[in-house]
Amino acid sequence: MRKRSHPHIYSAVRYELRSTTVWRTRLVVLSFAALAGFAVVGLAWLAELALAWFFAMQQRWGWFALGWTPLCTGLIVWATRRWAVGAAGSGIPQVMAAQEVDDEQGRSLFVSLRLSVAKVLLTAWGLLAGLSLGREGPSVQVAAGIMHAARRWLPRRSRITAQHLLVAGGAAGIAAAFNTPLGGIMFALEELGRHSDSKHHALSMAAIVLAGLIGVSVYGNASYFGVIHVQHWRWDAVAPALVVTLVAGVLGGIFSRLLVVSLAAGAPLGRVLQWRAAHPVAFAALCGLAVAVIGVVTQGATFGSGYAYTKAALDGAGQSHWLYVPLKFVSTWLTAWSGVPGGIFAPSLAIGGAVGHDVAHYWAVYGVYVDAPTLIALGMVGFLAAATQAPLTAFIIVMEMVDGHALVLSLMACAMVASGISRLISAPLYPSLADAQLLRWTPSKP
Secondary structure, three states: OOOOOOOOOHHHHHHHHHHHHOOOOOHHHHHHHHHHHHHHHHHHHHHHHHHHHHHHHHHHHHOOHHHHHHHHHHHHHHHHHHHOOOHEEHHHHHHHHHHHHOOHHHOOOOOOOHHHHHHHHHHHHHHHEEEEEEEEOOOOOOHHHHHHHHHOOOOOOOOOOHHHHHHHHHHHHHHHHHHHHHHHHHHHHHHHHOOOOOOOOHHHHHHHHHHHHHHHHHHHOOOOOOEOOOOOOOOHHHHHHHHHHHHHHHHHHHHHHHHHHHHHHHHHHOOOOOOHOOOOHHHHHHHHHHHHHHHOOOOOOOOOOOOHHHHOOOOOOOOOOHHHHHHHHHHHHHHHHHHHHHHHHHHHHHHHHHHHHHHHHHHOOOOOOOOHHHHHHHHHHHHEEEHOOHHHHHHHHHHHOOOOOOOHHHHHHHHHHHHHHHHHHHHOOHHHHHHHHOOOOOOOOO
């Protein structure tokens, strides 16, 4: 075993204080991390404004979405394909694909300042259309594009690579979007940092935390859905919790497989995908029309990210209807399949929360009381972990929403089991979509 020597304190302190390269590197990385945090906060503000406008119009004119949503969906896909092809979809696969590319021009296909601006505008437009999407995946690409732009400002002798910046930026996007710095760090380690070395992790973590603090400073020290108040764990909750875990795991695995098949592989849907490739705008408009019909039938419940429905359920004001889960599931899949920029994190949390809410409702029908917020939290973590196959990230994000530590071990177990079930059903979602993204890149010849 190699013996490690202690650093010479005077030399180490002198190097830290006098090295302009070290301090310039830190200043650049942290400055761009702050910019990334503000950009994600701006995206959140614009998304909320757009969704509020849509619901106001929908409430005023009940059939408004049947014309507006398909029109906007088609126009969004047309604009994306015309000016910002790399902005389509979630954004997380693009950041993962960019890490595999070894040249600047190739990485610009997936992350850049131009794509970050386009992603913000197009994601907000998607919510303005009432589509079932989230802003968290787009936040990853937006922040990664801003952080990647820091390369031109780094000192020549800096050891910070493009991969370090992409990992820090993508994770900073999650941290700022959910107001969960720990969730961002875990996302960096679990999803984005699989192929990067461990050097300079301290600076990357500082950038992630800083971006998360930007979100906290603007929105306050509150998580995405606020605080979930749960009761102390009781043994009579084991059976319904197990049902929630199994249902969320199976549904999340099916959802992941549908996305992979329709967006990446596509063998079982060959003819449909051929028509989609030949007529992308018309296909998007049809998807938008289907989303609009579902939304009108459900009186607006399936429109948007699902935040309002989940928040109402957590507050005890929501009305449980078993059709919400399958219809929100289909709306989110169709939205993603249409090709518009948008993520699945928030809709996944909404679907999983509804699973927990439904199980609590049906248990109560038979005279057995179960704490609904507990099952909602388990459903949220279970479906998100199954859909993304990132159980630790899902666990941290939902854990930071829960008041107290009574549910921590249960959330962790639920995330692990649901993710394990999903792996029996579907290939990993984001790596599969990242491979599809890489088909747009032609490696430069040596």
